[in-house]
Amino acid sequence: MCELLGMSANVPTDICFSFAGLMRRGGQTGPHRDGWGICFYEGKGHRAFHDPCASAQSEIAHFIRHYSIKSKTVICHIRLANSGRVALENTHPFSRELWGRLWTFAHNGQLKGIKQRPLTHYHPIGSTDSEHAFCWMLDRLRQRWDHAPRAAALDREIGLLCAEINSIGVFNLLLSDGRRLFCHCSNRLSWLTRRAPFGAATLLDEDLTVDFSRETGPDDVVTVIATRPLTRDEAWRTMAPGQLMIFRDGVASR
């Protein structure tokens, strides 16, 4: 299994604190030593960093942890390989362009038989089940719409696709087009929203506390989604199996 971390915020926010906690699980406080990746959206573009080595030892992870990249939408993943060898091309998050937007996908779980599903527009570069599932989802969206549809129709379709993939395995998912963050829970996904009045939080995986009242403005809304809670002193909420949540600017629209 792998672990996921996502963020949706209404102002560009750095994820250094949560990232620090998750990176420790990549080979130190957790077994996910088979690579890691992170994608930060910035406008319509994104910065993506991938490394096929353990995040706890990664020099690139060390750099990112100390170089504050601010973003409204972030997807991060640490990997414990089960499908596909340890290699850069098998490291999540995966990205593809659809309707002139860059879509990014990270997955936790196994999807037996997904590779039997034929693909048309999008093809995997690596050999994971996950990337095949991503290509299949985008294929279906593209076959249905030549241009981006209205949000409500897109949300409904993504919900149906998640349910279909979920029926053949475990499909904990973070997916984004840069504006919205789609979070599907198959069996394990938690989240919390930080907003005023901000307090302090302490990581579970490292002796590190941040006082968010010093780091944030009074109108900031920041939602963090993770496979397992990252802090010990905040009220994380657990998503239900089969639930799809969609965040934009830190707020759940569904």
Add this chain to the structure above:
Amino acid sequence: MCELLGMSANVPTDICFSFAGLMRRGGQTGPHRDGWGICFYEGKGHRAFHDPCASAQSEIAHFIRHYSIKSKTVICHIRLANSGRVALENTHPFSRELWGRLWTFAHNGQLKGIKQRPLTHYHPIGSTDSEHAFCWMLDRLRQRWDHAPRAAALDREIGLLCAEINSIGVFNLLLSDGRRLFCHCSNRLSWLTRRAPFGAATLLDEDLTVDFSRETGPDDVVTVIATRPLTRDEAWRTMAPGQLMIFRDGVASR
């Protein structure tokens, strides 16, 4: 105008030395202050770094310069914006998947009217002429072949597409699928191949000398392609207008 830098080698090689020279031209010894990007292939995957600020001042560029990433195929670009505002999504190199391979594209020049050409499969995320040209090229390749064709047919088709785009403007190009590096010269592109016996080289833009005989093995073959020569004491060769060169493992196949 922008500047390009590419590398093709028969063993994973670091590009730190050439990168150091080019990065100085991004706002220090040259005017290209509107962003920069670099893509390092590693197997079928790649590491890409982009920054919309001047490379001479970029913290990410500083990190890469000192963190030796080894690759057989590299494409790098520094930008002086003419089409498309200064933004992350307008920063080369651009990437898309075609036939299950990741293609990467960086361009120097202007292409008047390219945006009038309709697109089918691939759509730009940013607003540059360059990305539109890239999408158009991949569209044409995809319309012609569902799966990767033989190299000779692909080379011929890429040559025709380059000539067609070149006819409407300036099209100095670096393009790769990770294995091969396609270099099209419209009006300015130079290259050199380093192989045994290796000597020393000194950058034009910085007082930095490397003795390659200490850095390389006797069988290494490393070709560097750049808009303008990067070193003062090596025999750079100039490509002819309209010429397409294709390198694999450091060696020109055409």
